[in-house]
Amino acid sequence: MxxxxxxxxxxxxxxxxxxxxxxxxxxxxxxxxxxxxxxxxxxxxxxxxxxxxxxxxxxxxxxxxxxxxxxxxxxxxxxxxxxxxxxxxxxxxxxxxxxxxxxxxxxxxxxxxxxxxxxxxxxxxxxxxxxxxxxxxxxxxxxxxxxxxxxxxxxxxxxxxxxxxxxxxxxxxxxxxxxxxxxxxxxxxxxxxxxxxxxxxxxxxxxxxxxxxxxxxLEQLEQECEQYLELGCDESEHLVEVLERRLGIHHYKVMPDQKVRLYEKKEEVRKIVSTMIEEGILPTHIYTAGESLENYFLSVIGGE
Amino acid sequence: MMNIIRADLYRVSKSKVFKIAVLLSAVSAISVACLLYLVSKGSVAQDMFVKFSLLVDTFLVPFLSSLVIGSLISQDFESKNIHDEIAAGNGRNAIVVAKLCSSTILTGCIVLPYALVTVLGIASRISFAKYVGIPSVFFGILGDASEGALSGQTFHTCIGLCCLMVLIYAARVSLYLPIAFKTRKTVPVVLVAILSTFGFDILYALFRNVKGASEALKFLPYTITNDISLHASSATLIEAVCASVVFMNIMFSITKGYFRKAEIK
Incomplete structure (x- = not known):
């Protein structure tokens, strides 16, 4: 308790x-x-x-x-x-x-x-x-x-x-x-x-x-500020299935706009993109990002 | 509460202001007593009283005690001791009671030299002149006691009157508490001390003939000292004790009322 x-x-x-x-x-x-x-x-x-x-x-x-x-x-x-x-x-x-x-x-x-x-x-x-x-x-x-x-x-x-x-x-x-x-x-x-x-x-x-x-x-904060690879495509459900089956990626998050954020193997961009293409998924958006602590704080309090 | 009083006394024991105040009070009490002795011997003229008037307890005790108590309470806020006093689990009422007790003890220390000089002067059977000018109960007693033969009862009465004066001064000093808690500065406390020393006497003189007002003013620990002497009746003395206790209670209630919800920076 x-x-x-x-x-x-x-x-x-x-x-x-x-x-x-x-x-x-x-x-x-x-x-x-x-x-x-x-x-x-x-x-x-x-x-x-x-x-x-x-x-x-x-x-x-x-x-x-x-x-x-x-x-x-x-x-x-x-x-x-x-x-x-x-x-x-x-x-x-x-x-x-x-x-x-x-x-x-x-x-x-x-x-x-x-x-x-x-x-x-x-x-x-x-x-x-x-x-x-x-x-x-x-x-x-x-x-x-x-x-x-x-x-x-x-x-x-x-x-x-x-x-x-x-x-x-x-x-x-x-x-x-x-x-x-x-x-x-x-x-x-x-x-x-x-x-x-x-x-x-x-x-x-x-x-x-x-x-x-x-x-x-602290864990939640680290998660919020973690670096990620953001992928965009027309079939996010298919993408998620491919990521898990072909690349063994399980640490990801599907965002409300259907973009998928990867928190592991994010440095293997070439391999991820080539796998997507092999599976017939056309990437529309590839972006590496992550919040700094300051930016995260500002985003929470509504600053710029 | 006891811890706050102990802490106040510890802090004051390290303070130069307090040490100087007690020293000044002792030197003044002895000086005035010497002057009274020399006047009674005829070695010094009575007009010297004017020059010594600032050394009489009536003026010096309120001034010195306001300085000591004002700096004690204002420093509590400045140095944030008050944070710890609250965080130590003391309610705000307990803090005000503790400050009232500390003020009374410190005032007692400042009045003590006058009381001791009076008692020792009487016990020595040396002849002292009556102080003329600013009314002082201590030097009034000293002069009165020198006039007749000293009986055991007179001596005990003198000691009792000295104790009563400590209580009266403690009551007067309690007026500084609400001022110190409100302003958290020493200067306003000293100003109020100086004003109140003569202010109540002036008010009493102005309203002497106004029914109600004169009686109310007489029931304050200021003008009431005019009636205190070796020959004062028991009723007068009881009235003085009651007036002091009631006045202290009123000042405590005002301070408590203010401090109960005060923001502490």
Whole structure:
């Protein structure tokens, strides 16, 4: 049975006449990394803020670990860690002191956790440095360490690799995957960059103008963006039969316009065409194509 | 809720503003007490009181506490500590209660030097002059207690009055909570502190003869201190406690009402 960490039903958030979120229904399963992808202003942060209890939905339902009643929802918030937008920490305090402050707020007794997490995010050696002297990337890492303090079951990260150098991006990406694999943590991570999320997430939620446009798994995304050879002819049923019988091609898709997309042996164009002609099928259209991640994202949100 | 209070105190313990505020309060309390001693000895003229008026608790405590509490709450929003406070499973009401408790504790720390100077001054049996100018309950008590013989009961009353003053100041400071939660900035809180320090006295003077208004203004933790002295009746003291508690409750309700549905950036 699927275990849902978070469920939303018809969630809507209105700011006067503007719909920041509209009818958002989602289900996040335990132990998966969800990539929340959308343009700037698509509603990603608003959704994360509502989940984190920082903002209240105008209508709709939201349940965290199965609890939707306001009081119980507030209690369940203890089981989540958040990093919403840029972490603005207490600049006059050191990294360790910032960790301690948040440990006290969370009521976490073991002090060792501060060092352990600073090490985990690569800030072990600068724990005694004032945060105001930190670079943006170091701020981001400390923000992640703070979000990890309560050993969350759901970790919400809003654009966590912003400001990180390429090495930092890889490190954080690896850390996120490790957290999911080793601790069975559910992670909701937002970005406006699909290729970046492609290397981290297991599931994708595409959001635009406050609406969820599509939810899909990594496999489905790969399928959508896979390269294919598109064949056109007057007898698509015959073509499919020939492809299977003569060429052993089974991974194909017949499109609504009767064109056939081949996802295997697509480099053997000569052999495919000559077989078609031998079988009396006249090709009207031969085309190699495939969506890039960016183009796929744009096609989903209705861009060009 | 207790975790938020502990976290507030931890953060304040690292803050220079708070340390300077307590130091300033201690130096001011000692300075005014020394001045009162020197005036009573005749070494210094009474007109020196004017020069020391900014050091009296009536002015300095609201100013310093507004600075400390304003920066505590505004920093909560600026540094997004409030995110963690909410994510730690604290309801918004609990957060407001915690901030009210933290404010009360911090105000207590700022008032404490005045209370200690008063109690120690009385216990020392040194003679102090009465402060003339800005009305100050602490220095009023110090002057009054110096006049007669010190009995155990008088000493206990002095301690009780000092505790009452901490409560009254905590009530006054609770006015800053809705302002701090609404504006999320220190400057408006300090401005309200300065205005309210004298504003309520001015209003009371203006509406003294208007029935209803004068009574309402008198039942506030501002003008009520005019009646608090060593010779105040029990009814006056009970009224002061009630006025403070009611005022704190009103400020808590206003803050809670606003913060309950507030968007947190």
């Amino acid at each position: 699927k275990q849902y960490v978070l469920q939303t039903k018809h969630l809507t958030k209105k700011f006067k006449e503007f719909h920041a979120l509209l009818d958002v229904s989602l289900e996040l399963e335990k132990g998966k990394i969800y990539g929340l992808i959308g343009k700037n202003g698509a509603g990603k942060t608003t959704l994360m803020r509502i989940i984190s209890g920082l903002s209240e939905a105008s209508s709709g339902e939201i349940a965290l670990f199965g609890k939707s009643d306001k009081k119980r929802y507030e209690k369940e918030l203890k089981r989540i860690g958040t990093l919403i937008e840029y972490p603005t920490l207490n600049g006059g305090m050191t990294a360790k002191e910032n960790m301690r402050l948040h440990r006290i707020i969370r009521g976490i007794p073991n002090e060792e956790r501060e060092e352990e997490l600073l090490e985990l995010v690569g800030l072990g050696e600068v724990g005694n440095k004032l945060v105001k002297d930190f670079s943006l990337g170091m701020h981001q890492r400390l923000g992640i360490a703070i979000a990890l303090l309560p050993s969350p079951e759901l970790l919400i990260l809003d654009e966590p690799v912003n400001g990180l150098d390429p090495v930092g991006v890889v490190e954080i990406r690896t850390l996120i995957r490790q957290l999911c694999e080793q601790r069975n943590m559910t992670i909701l991570i937002s970005s406006h960059n699909l290729p970046e999320l492609y290397q981290t997430a297991t599931d994708y939620i595409i959001i635009d103008q406050g609406m969820v446009k599509k939810t899909l798994t």
